[in-house]
Amino acid sequence: MPEMTYRDAVIRGIAQEMSRDPDVVFLGEDVAKAGGVFKATVGLYEQFGPLRVRDTPISEQAILGAAMGAAMTGLKPIAEIMFSDFFAVCFDYIANEFPKSRYMSNGQLKCPLVVRTGNGAGSRFGAQHSQSVENWCMMIPGLKVVAPSNPADVIGLMAAAVRDPDPVIFFEHKSLYPTKGEVPDGEIVDTLGSAKVVRPGKDATILALALMVPRALQAAERLKSEHGIDCEVIDVRSLVPLDTQTILGSLAKTHRLFTVEENPRLCGWGAEIVSIAADEAFYDLDGPPVRITTPHIPLPAADILEDIVLPTPDRIVETVSKSLNS
Amino acid sequence: MSTVRDRAPQPAGSGLNDDIGEEKRLELYRTQVTIREAEQRAYDLFLQNLVKGTSHLSLGQEAVAAGFGGAMRKGDLSFCTYRGHAHTLARGVSVEKVLGELMQRDNGLMRGKGGSMHLTSADHGVMGSYAIIGAHLPIACGAAWRAQYKGDKDVSTCFFGDGTTNIGAFHEALNFAAVWKLPVVFCCENNLYMEYTPISDVTAVPSPAGDRAGSYGLEKIVIDGNDADAVFRTARAAYEKARAGQGPSLIECLTYRHSGHSRADPAKYRPEGELDRWKQRDPIKIYRERLQQFGVSEKVISDIEADVRREVDEATEKCKAAPMPPLDILTTDVYADGGWAWRN
Ligand SMILES: Cc1ncc(C[n+]2csc(CCOP(=O)(O)OP(=O)(O)O)c2C)c(N)n1
Ligand SMILES: [Mg+2]
Numbered sequence: 101m102p103e104m105t106y107r108d109a110v111i112r113g114i115a116q117e118m119s120r121d122p123d124v125v126f127l128g129e130d131v132a133k134a135g136g137v138f139k140a141t142v143g144l145y146e147q148f149g150p151l152r153v154r155d156t157p158i159s160e161q162a163i164l165g166a167a168m169g170a171a172m173t174g175l176k177p178i179a180e181i182m183f184s185d186f187f188a189v190c191f192d193y194i195a196n197e198f199p200k201s202r203y204m205s206n207g208q209l210k211c212p213l214v215v216r217t218g219n220g221a222g223s224r225f226g227a228q229h230s231q232s233v234e235n236w237c238m239m240i241p242g243l244k245v246v247a248p249s250n251p252a253d254v255i256g257l258m259a260a261a262v263r264d265p266d267p268v269i270f271f272e273h274k275s276l277y278p279t280k281g282e283v284p285d286g287e288i289v290d291t292l293g294s295a296k297v298v299r300p301g302k303d304a305t306i307l308a309l310a311l312m313v314p315r316a317l318q319a320a321e322r323l324k325s326e327h328g329i330d331c332e333v334i335d336v337r338s339l340v341p342l343d344t345q346t347i348l349g350s351l352a353k354t355h356r357l358f359t360v361e362e363n364p365r366l367c368g369w370g371a372e373i374v375s376i377a378a379d380e381a382f383y384d385l386d387g388p389p390v391r392i393t394t395p396h397i398p399l400p401a402a403d404i405l406e407d408i409v410l411p412t413p414d415r416i417v418e419t420v421s422k423s424l425n426s
Numbered sequence: 427m428s429t430v431r432d433r434a435p436q437p438a439g440s441g442l443n444d445d446i447g448e449e450k451r452l453e454l455y456r457t458q459v460t461i462r463e464a465e466q467r468a469y470d471l472f473l474q475n476l477v478k479g480t481s482h483l484s485l486g487q488e489a490v491a492a493g494f495g496g497a498m499r500k501g502d503l504s505f506c507t508y509r510g511h512a513h514t515l516a517r518g519v520s521v522e523k524v525l526g527e528l529m530q531r532d533n534g535l536m537r538g539k540g541g542s543m544h545l546t547s548a549d550h551g552v553m554g555s556y557a558i559i560g561a562h563l564p565i566a567c568g569a570a571w572r573a574q575y576k577g578d579k580d581v582s583t584c585f586f587g588d589g590t591t592n593i594g595a596f597h598e599a600l601n602f603a604a605v606w607k608l609p610v611v612f613c614c615e616n617n618l619y620m621e622y623t624p625i626s627d628v629t630a631v632p633s634p635a636g637d638r639a640g641s642y643g644l645e646k647i648v649i650d651g652n653d654a655d656a657v658f659r660t661a662r663a664a665y666e667k668a669r670a671g672q673g674p675s676l677i678e679c680l681t682y683r684h685s686g687h688s689r690a691d692p693a694k695y696r697p698e699g700e701l702d703r704w705k706q707r708d709p710i711k712i713y714r715e716r717l718q719q720f721g722v723s724e725k726v727i728s729d730i731e732a733d734v735r736r737e738v739d740e741a742t743e744k745c746k747a748a749p750m751p752p753l754d755i756l757t758t759d760v761y762a763d764g765g766w767a768w769r770n
Binding site: 125151154156157159161162163164165166167168169170171172173174175177192193196197201202203204205206207208209210212241242244264265266293340341342343344345376 | 503505535536537539540541544546547548549553554556558560561562563564565566567568569570571572573575576582594595598599601602605606755758759760761762763764766767768769770
């Protein structure tokens with residue numbers, strides 16, 4: 101299968117949907133003529149023209165509000181918020197407007213749009229350009245939230261998000277943009293709300309998202325070769341809807357649960373899943389569920405500091421092996 | 427008021443056959459009386475504890491809603507605030523549907539799921555009422571962007587208060603609309619107060635909207651918001667401009683709310699005599715006199731008033747008799763599949 105970068109997959113995913121449906125439009129800061137600050141939208145302006153791919157002022161509220169108004173009245177906008185940290189300046193739309201208009205209007209209004217954003221650490225950008233904020237969105241009824249970990253999933257989940265009738269927050273991981281993966285030719289359409297077992301195993305279940313997926317996979321290989329522990333790794337992919345069946349099914353087999361989360365500790369996505377496991381799979385578990393997260397601190401800029409706060413393969417190996425051998 | 431571009435029109439010899447005409451004038455009067463009577467009734471029902479939650483009345487501001495509503499075409503879109511009963515009624519939504527929602531009954535516009543601050547009637551072009559200050563200005567831009575992109579001829583209107591001109595979303599939306607030349611009309615109802623604080627205490631310029639227009643390359647338009655003819659003419663011109671692809675307008679309407687900010691506010695912060703002075707410029711009084719000056723008979727005028735009262739009375743009775751919403755709507759329409767499932 102041909103390989104492609106995560107960054108090029110973003111371009112291909114958007115292009116696939118814009119080619120299919122003339123109502124799909126795209127807006128954001130520096131996204132059109134400049135091709136995006138992460139170069140993840142290069143060529144879209146040339147391919148689809150200035151009416152469909154639009155540069156905006158530095159007005160995050162206007163970007164999301166305009167996307168919503170367009171979505172309510174018949175378009176299928178994709179809006180870019182350059183860094184997910186900037187959700188904080190336009191959170192009204194994410195928290196109050198997109199997810200509530202259908203409910204408050206008793207089904208009269210719709211909001212079919214996608215907000216895509218650069219999420220996560222690894223670029224040494226410091227505390228305001230590195231956060232993993234997927235949990236900010238997961239807690240809001242009415243939103244859907246996805247975070248792909250590889251190029252093929254980027255394309256397939258982008259298609260699913262654009263075709264979905266609800267507002268979808270699409271987290272791209274900044275540190276994954278240069279990574280490569282195999283991508284089949286032709287149209288790719290995935291489904292929201294489906295987790296993927298990316299490594300089968302029998303001794304423990306490790307749940308991971310986005311950048312944490314390759315780290316969990318690396319750790320699983322080492323756990324096997326160094327400790328004889330056979331881990332099942334699940335790429336959660338979609339926080340809302342949440343594929344609890346795949347997760348609980350895995351627990352019924354492995355009897356141990358670990359989450360690997362880039363978000364800071366409190367109210368991270370793993371906390372919700374651990375609580376579901378405690379409710380519904382308590383008697384399947386042979387030991388306490390363990391969350392491996394970024395500590396509850398703002399992210400530091402220096403590489404030596406940033407590298408030790410994010411969950412690493414080393415930390416995963418150490419935590420899982422200690423926990424299983426105790 | 428040197429900034430007032432469109433003064434109250436002088437009754438001309440041609441009377442009702444001027445650019446507005448008799449039929450439109452009677453419609454504008456009926457809309458204003460409907461809003462007045464429905465809002466007054468909402469207040470009475472609140473005192474009887476039949477309107478729960480909050481409510482923000484437009485008593486005294488009827489001419490703005492009527493003038494804009496009267497200048498809109500079917501298919502045009504309205505984006506309102508929590509003070510949105512008037513704008514909803516002005517698009518032809520029935521009094522029963524509005525009062526039903528205020529009374530949180532099953533016959534309400536949104537069956538009690540939205541409440542008084544979120545009146546929505548997509549069939550009438552009322553694309554929601556928004557309770558986060560400023561949020562809907564960008565949203566109206568988006569609806570206008572869709573019209574521009576698809577070549578649709580509808581115009582979006584966004585109504586908001588003077589206080590809203592000091593929040594970021596106002597400025598983001600104005601710039602965005604101007605740069606993209608969107609068919610959107612921004613209507614600032616300057617009723618002189620935010621909730622309780624006079625707008626002049628907290629704003630760097632005397633005309634909160636008008637004096638900002640120039641920052642976005644727009645004309646400064648400040649009008650008498652208590653004269654439905656002036657509002658209608660200004661709105662009509664803005665809609666023509668928008669439909670011709672000439673971009674957005676920002677219109678500041680000077681007006682005054684007769685009641686407090688919201689249900690329980692006695693409005694003690696207003697200086698003595700201010701309310702009385704504005705009541706002399708009551709939009710309904712002004713318009714009734716206008717119709718009389720133009721030779722409309724007392725009978726035609728009082729028939730409209732009696733008609734509206736009957737409609738409001740009947741609506742009130744229907745709402746009182748209407749059931750509360752059934753519990754099974756609690757979890758409907760969170761997502762587009764009609765339900766609320768967030769997991770499998
Ligand atoms: C973002 C935000 N801040 C504050 C409020 C609380 N609030 C509700 S109405 C209001 C006053 C708004 O004044 P104005 O824009 O003049 O509108 P009016 O109520 O006079 O029609 C305030 C401060 C809010 N709803 N949203
Ligand atoms: Mg005000």
